Amino acid sequence: MSTTPSEPATLGELIARNPATGAVLGRVKVTPPERVDEVVGEVAKVQPLWALLRVQDRARYMRRMAQSVIDDFDELQDALAAEQGRPRAEIAALELLAAIDALIWIAEDGAKVLGGRRVGIHRSMSIVKRGRIAYEPYGVVGVIGAGSAPFAQPLGQIAGALLAGNGVTFKPARRASLAGERIARVLARAGLPEGLVRVVHGDADVGVALARSPVAKILFTGSPAVGRVVARACVSREKEVTVELGGKDAMLVLADARLPRAVAGALWAGCAGAGQARGSIERVYVLREVYERFLAGLVDGARRLTVGDPGDHRTQVGPLASARRAEHVDTLVTEAVAQGARLHCGGPVSPHGCDAGAFYAPAVLTGTTSEMRLMREPLDGPVLAVVGVETVEEAIALANDSDYGLGVSVWTADRYQGTRIARELRTGMVWLNDHLPGPTVSRGPWGAAAGGGLGRTLGQAGLRACAQEKLITWDPPRTRGQWWGPYDSTSVRAARSVAKMRSGREADRERAWREGAWTLARLGARMLGRGVPRS
Numbered sequence: 179m180s181t182t183p184s185e186p187a188t189l190g191e192l193i194a195r196n197p198a199t200g201a202v203l204g205r206v207k208v209t210p211p212e213r214v215d216e217v218v219g220e221v222a223k224v225q226p227l228w229a230l231l232r233v234q235d236r237a238r239y240m241r242r243m244a245q246s247v248i249d250d251f252d253e254l255q256d257a258l259a260a261e262q263g264r265p266r267a268e269i270a271a272l273e274l275l276a277a278i279d280a281l282i283w284i285a286e287d288g289a290k291v292l293g294g295r296r297v298g299i300h301r302s303m304s305i306v307k308r309g310r311i312a313y314e315p316y317g318v319v320g321v322i323g324a325g326s327a328p329f330a331q332p333l334g335q336i337a338g339a340l341l342a343g344n345g346v347t348f349k350p351a352r353r354a355s356l357a358g359e360r361i362a363r364v365l366a367r368a369g370l371p372e373g374l375v376r377v378v379h380g381d382a383d384v385g386v387a388l389a390r391s392p393v394a395k396i397l398f399t400g401s402p403a404v405g406r407v408v409a410r411a412c413v414s415r416e417k418e419v420t421v422e423l424g425g426k427d428a429m430l431v432l433a434d435a436r437l438p439r440a441v442a443g444a445l446w447a448g449c450a451g452a453g454q455a456r457g458s459i460e461r462v463y464v465l466r467e468v469y470e471r472f473l474a475g476l477v478d479g480a481r482r483l484t485v486g487d488p489g490d491h492r493t494q495v496g497p498l499a500s501a502r503r504a505e506h507v508d509t510l511v512t513e514a515v516a517q518g519a520r521l522h523c524g525g526p527v528s529p530h531g532c533d534a535g536a537f538y539a540p541a542v543l544t545g546t547t548s549e550m551r552l553m554r555e556p557l558d559g560p561v562l563a564v565v566g567v568e569t570v571e572e573a574i575a576l577a578n579d580s581d582y583g584l585g586v587s588v589w590t591a592d593r594y595q596g597t598r599i600a601r602e603l604r605t606g607m608v609w610l611n612d613h614l615p616g617p618t619v620s621r622g623p624w625g626a627a628a629g630g631g632l633g634r635t636l637g638q639a640g641l642r643a644c645a646q647e648k649l650i651t652w653d654p655p656r657t658r659g660q661w662w663g664p665y666d667s668t669s670v671r672a673a674r675s676v677a678k679m680r681s682g683r684e685a686d687r688e689r690a691w692r693e694g695a696w697t698l699a700r701l702g703a704r705m706l707g708r709g710v711p712r713s
Contacts, residue, residue: 200534315343425584507559
């Protein structure tokens with residue numbers, strides 16, 4: 179009988195299990211929802227001292243965090259693979275190497291991103307004013323992680339929040355509870371102040387409690403249902419929120435694509451994490467000229483993928499997170515077939531020696547339509563629906579026909595055409611001749627287009643989202659404001675002259691200088707405290 183990777187043993191703990199074998203991996207204590215406010219308050223007591231450090235000094239801790247991941251690489255690889263039911267090589271590439279790269283980039287370049295910058299102020303508004311943007315912490319930031327992104331993404335979010343001077347309360351996904359504990363261990367080994375980051379465990383109710391707590395901002399990664407509840411809780415309390423809901427990612431295969439590479443990319447990105455990764459491919463749109471050859475290669479490749487316990491080095495696809503998820507995937511596939519789709523391969527399987535896991539062999543379907551639930555709802559399974567299209571424009575329109583615009587890949591030999599298509603796709607990210615099922619380009623932003631999420635994580639945009647921009651200006655103390663009152667006719671004439679000087683017509687500018695020079699001189703004298711009209 180299938181089990182979930184983590185399930186309550188008592189009212190006070192979660193049991194983490196290997197989803198392939200059912201073996202118990204560990205236990206964590208559940209944080210009662212009513213205690214979340216208290217935990218946030220404790221972090222808030224430590225955070226102000228952390229914020230006093232220069233951003234360059236905080237960055238050194240991120241480098242230590244990266245070193246901790248490097249030092250514990252093998253142990254982390256084994257532990258995460260067991261809890262997630264994923265091949266060790268996949269964990270190494272998508273979680274550990276991605277985390278190391280993100281942390282080192284934050285350590286080396288993050289201080290520049292958050293180091294403040296000058297703001298230009300046009301002389302028409304003030305001759306002497308100078309301005310800068312400073313980045314200040316929110317206070318305590320809540321990070322809510324997803325089971326399909328157990329390590330690299332939340333660790334990168336936590337590091338970004340810390341670099342900006344915040345404290346963090348982290349709620350890992352239920353099926354990534356041990357990964358959350360290992361993140362806490364990485365932070366501890368880096369020497370962070372005790373209590374600056376706290377971990378709370380539990381179900382969705384704990385995540386919602388965190389969103390309703392006194393945290394100043396929430397960074398959420400997870401399911402659309404919970405994400406919308408969290409977003410509403412934040413908005414109703416006038417706090418900022420970044421929401422990443424996953425995707426219904428599409429793949430566009432053009433007539434000039436190198437088909438062996440496209441087939442291999444589809445199989446990898448469609449089956450990574452058993453199809454449960456944040457950016458897994460679910461929809462494939464192929465130009466008719468290469469449709470039959472692509473489909474034949476994809477079906478043959480899918481049949482060759484070994485499904486089973488990832489503890490076996492030959493395994494390429496591990497189990498789904500739970501029997502419930504496998505049932506949902508099979509329901510959508512069965513429903514699509516009943517409505518006219520054709521299933522070429524794949525479906526529920528019971529690999530030898532794996533009596534406990536919920537396994538689903540990679541499935542390839544054709545004959546699907548946009549009205550089918552399989553083409554509209556997030557699937558979370560290794561299922562690829564292949565659709566033949568007549569034109570590139572049709573492929574773009576179908577790819578855009580989704581509420582979850584996370585990522586799309588375009589496979590073509592023509593870089594110019596690929597870039598043009600990328601600009602027409604309503605999605606947060608576009609990859610040409612590759613598809614990333616996780617945020618492995620950690621120096622760039624990760625997030626969906628409008629409607630599929632809110633905001634970005636990682637990259638410069640993600641770092642700046644962890645801090646509040648503050649405008650700071652300076653005026654010499656011996657001058658008056660250029661446009662201060664009391665107002666008189668000189669004020670009106672001077673404003674008119676300045677407006678004309680910014681005209682796009684040269685004649686307007688010349689006339690403004692001729693007729694407004696004396697008025698502007700009087701305005702300058704007032705700035706020096708001379709000729710100020712009486713109120």
